[in-house]
Amino acid sequence: MHDKPASRGSVSKWLIKNVAFLFIMAFFLFVPAGTLDWPWGIVLLAVYAASIGLSAIILIPRDPELLAERSGVQAGAKKWDLAMSSFVALIGPLLYFVVAGLDHRYGWSAPLPLEYHALGLLLAAAGQIIIAWAMLANRFFSSVVRIQGDRGHTVVSAGPYRYVRHPGYVGLALFHVGSALILGSLPAFIVVLLIICATVIRAAMEDKTLQKELAGYKEYAGRVRYRLLPGIW
Numbered sequence: 320m321h322d323k324p325a326s327r328g329s330v331s332k333w334l335i336k337n338v339a340f341l342f343i344m345a346f347f348l349f350v351p352a353g354t355l356d357w358p359w360g361i362v363l364l365a366v367y368a369a370s371i372g373l374s375a376i377i378l379i380p381r382d383p384e385l386l387a388e389r390s391g392v393q394a395g396a397k398k399w400d401l402a403m404s405s406f407v408a409l410i411g412p413l414l415y416f417v418v419a420g421l422d423h424r425y426g427w428s429a430p431l432p433l434e435y436h437a438l439g440l441l442l443a444a445a446g447q448i449i450i451a452w453a454m455l456a457n458r459f460f461s462s463v464v465r466i467q468g469d470r471g472h473t474v475v476s477a478g479p480y481r482y483v484r485h486p487g488y489v490g491l492a493l494f495h496v497g498s499a500l501i502l503g504s505l506p507a508f509i510v511v512l513l514i515i516c517a518t519v520i521r522a523a524m525e526d527k528t529l530q531k532e533l534a535g536y537k538e539y540a541g542r543v544r545y546r547l548l549p550g551i552w
Contacts, residue, residue, distance in 0.1 A: 330379055333386040337371045347413045348502075351420030359436060360423070363501050366440070370447045370494075377451055382458050384470065389462045397528060400464040403521045408462065411514040412495065419504035428505040439500025446493030452479050453487045460487060464525045466532050474535040476543065484539070484546050485522045492518055492547075522546050 344367060348360045378386050422428055454460045456478025459467050466472055479486035492515050499507040526546055529536040546552055 330383055330386055333378075333389060334371075334375070337374075341368060341371070343413070344416060347416040348420050351417045352423045353420075354424070357420075357423055359502050360420070362436075362440070363443075363498055366443050366447075366498075366501065370450075373447060373451050374454065377454055381455075385454065385458055385460060388467070388470070389460070395465040395468070396463040397465060399524065400521065403517055403524075404463050407491070407514055407517050407521060411510060411517070412498075415495075415499060415504075415507040415510035415514075416502075418510055419499065419502040419507040422504040422506050423502075428503075431500070431503040431505075435500050436503060439497040439502075441497070442493050443497030443501060446490040446495075446497060449479060449490030449493065450487055453490065456480055457487075464521075464528055466528075472533060474533060474539045476539055481543065482545075482549055484526060484543050488518050488522050489547055519547065519552075 341364065345364055348363070349355055349357065352360060457475040457480065459470065459472050459475065461467065479489075483489060495511045495514050496508075499511045523546070526540070530540055
C-alpha cells in the first residue's frame with residue numbers, strides 16, 4: 320500500500336516541477352522572439368501542457384511511486400548520466416527554444432508550409448503517446464539511469480518494450496523533432512540533431528549498464544534485439 324502523505328507530496332512536487340518548466344519554456348520561447356504574437360509558440364506550449372495532463376491522468380491514480388521517482392534525482396543515479404540527462408531533457412530543449420525564437424524574430428529561415436507544422440504536431444503527439452505507453456508498461460520509468468533496488472527493479476518486456484528496449488527515448492526524439500517543426504525553425508533542427516545524438520549515446524550506455532547490473536536484462540536483450548529502431552539498431 321502506498322503511503323498517502325508521501326504520495327501526495329510526490330504528486331505535488333512532480334506537478335510543480337512540470338508546471339514550472341511550462342513557464343520556463345514560455346520565457347525561453349517568447350523573450351528571444353521579442354513578441355507574444357507567435358501562434359506556433361503558443362501551440363507548442365499547449366502541446367507540452369497536454370503532455371503534462373496525459374502523464375498526470377496515467378500516473379496519479381495508478382503509480383504515485385513513479386511520480387516520486389521522476390520528480391527528482393534519486394540516490395544511485397549514474398554520475399555519467401546526470402550531465403547527459405540534463406542536456407537531453409533540459410539544456411538542449413531550452414537551447415532550441417531560444418534558437419527558434421531568434422529565428423522567428425530575425426527571419427533566419429523561410430517560413431515552413433502549413434503541412435510541415437501539421438506533421439510536427441503529429442510527431443510530437445506520437446512521441447508523447449509512446450512515452451505514455453512506456454510509462455504504463457514500466458513502473459521503473461525513471462528520468463535518470465539507475466538500478467532501482469529500493470523499488471524492486473525487474474526487467475520489463477510488456478507494451479512497447481516488446482519491440483525496442485528503450486521506447487521512451489524513441490518517444491522523446493519524436494517529440495523534439497515534432498517541436499522544431501511546430502515552431503517552423505530549420506536552425507532549431509541543428510540543436511535537435513545534437514539532442515538525438517546524445518540520446519543514442521545515452522541509450523547505448525544505459526543498455527550496457529542494465530546488461531551488467533540488472534538481473535535478467537541480458538536475456539531480455541537477446542530476445543528484443545533492437546535498442547531504438549526495429550531492424551536498424
